[in-house]
Amino acid sequence: MISRRALELATAVLTGSFGLTVVVSSLDNGIGWSSAGVEAGTFPFLTGIIIVLGSLYNLVRGVVPAATLASVPIAITSIELRRLAGLFVPAAIFVAAIPLAGMYVASALYIFAVLAIPRRQSVPRALGMAAATALALYVVFERMFQVSLPHGALAAAFGF
């Protein structure tokens, strides 16, 4: 279970640290006024400052119990969290597998895994859908629109 407050805090910290990174790295480009006009780092520097200040405000808003936050104490219940993970974790593994297995093999495996492993579909049907997905991707991108999707290190090793 994740409370609304924790989620607000986490997001504010996330945006704030992004803002801080922007501020620090824009200092490399120089801020302020030079003979060539406004220096390259100035604009990002200001946006970074705005992000940091805004995030601080949101952070304070998240800690101080305000009426809006009190009305929704729980943002994500444990069931919802499991559903979120059920979608995101396989998707992340799929993306991680692309450099090795290539887009076609990875997407086929991905479809097969999410349909067959939780027993949402029978194994033959899941196999069929997985094959159909990879084939559709191949026909649409490689053939019709001439966009080459990554074939992966494995395919390269086999000489494709």
Add this chain to the structure above:
Amino acid sequence: MDNLGELLHGFSIAITLPHLALMVIGVLLGILVGVLPGLGAPNGVSLLLPLTFGMQPVSAIILLSSMYWGALFGGSVTSILFNIPGEPSSVATTFDGYPMARDGRPTTALATAFGSAAFGALIGVILITFLASWVAQVALAFGPAEYFAVYFLAFASFVGMGGAAPIKTIVALAIGFAIAAIGIDTVSGSVRLTMGVDELVKGVNFVVAVMGLFGIGELLVAVEEEFHARAVSSKIEWREVFRAIGRLPRHSVALLRSAAIGCWMGITPGGPTAASFMSYGIARRFSRRGRYFGTGEVEGIISPETADHAAGTSALLPMLSLGIPGSATAAVMMGGLMIWGLNPGPMLFVDQKDFVWGLIASMYVGNIVAVALVLLTVPVFAALMRIPFVIIAPLIVIICVVGAYSVSNSYLDVVMMLGFGIVGYLFKKLFYPLAPLVLAIVIGDKAEDAFRQSMLMSKGSLGIFFANKLVTCLIVAGIALLLLPLVLQLPRLWRKPASAATETTAQETAREKVTI
């Protein structure tokens, strides 16, 4: 009357067989992404973008804009039949649309929604026809300072009228600006904000951000609540369609008011979502039957639908004539324009007459095509909703991954897309607005260039933003919009001295924003 002549010329471009075919394809694809939760108009249009590179710009924009109309209509179908908004902008349609459909009048609800949506779109297009070239003419005389002032006004109106928490809007905007700044700086040529990652030199493409923010983010929100498609009957009785549309003129006050709200929110970027909510809220307050709202009132469907489509359509006006998109989808289309080698803004009306008027004429035709197609295909797309979400979700993930990859054949883009997905989920969950974020990514560079050019002209003095009446008005209006949420807070502050401590910090932070 020049405009009408140009418009007729535009019709001769829009009403050709290939373009009509593109409209049909675009509208059907649009309804598809509108119906499917997790896919919406912004990422639908950006998915289609790489496929348009070989086309004539006018054909490409007809395809993309038709998809936009289709998506706007498709979102209403699921709102009414399943109580699931297919698009964020059709959330307000569920309030009265679904109850009416559940009470056994699905045809009435759908026909009312489509009829008023078409009316809203028509008003939007008429506005574009008569106003766009005039605005462009005025804008031809703009210098960098005026441009920066217009950008500033656009961003400020998100803060003042977007409906989300103002500071959250500002944070979203600023993050968009920072993302836009990543890569090579167009003015000095130096590399910025790459944090040591060489691949980031080319910058972060907005398509990657849109895929993650709207695609993966929306999918994560949708998966949370396992919805069952408890569909009401999706059969269309044609006689009732015409009867319902025939009854619309009785609600002409609501129609006109909602269209006005929609056009206003579309031009000053508030976006269709904010427009539909605002229109629904105002209708509930002013309608004689306001207390029946939420139980299947006709005006409860008319108001959000008219405003939604009026806003969606008129969002293209500032995009065409000023180069400032009025909604997230318009921002994506504008990105497309730049990729096709066109320069969005007033020069379009001088250099690319065929493109501009072909597009405007296609809006008239495209919306008629959309109404006809959406009525014809309601049963088909309603059947689509019965496919379990567990099958659709991984397919959408794959579409987003492939879409992000094909932008520039970069694996890093795919990883970033996934990251944007998490950000999109968090932002949606906590009511950070996404449209300003996308808008800032697309036009952040241009706003910055305008600012730096005006600083060069004035040798570093901010006085250039108050140098003439026009630019002063724009800047003052922008500052007023920034301060609007603060002013609205003041009476509450006075009534509740107990919470004064937090409110003053709010004031201070907000003032800092303005002075920066």
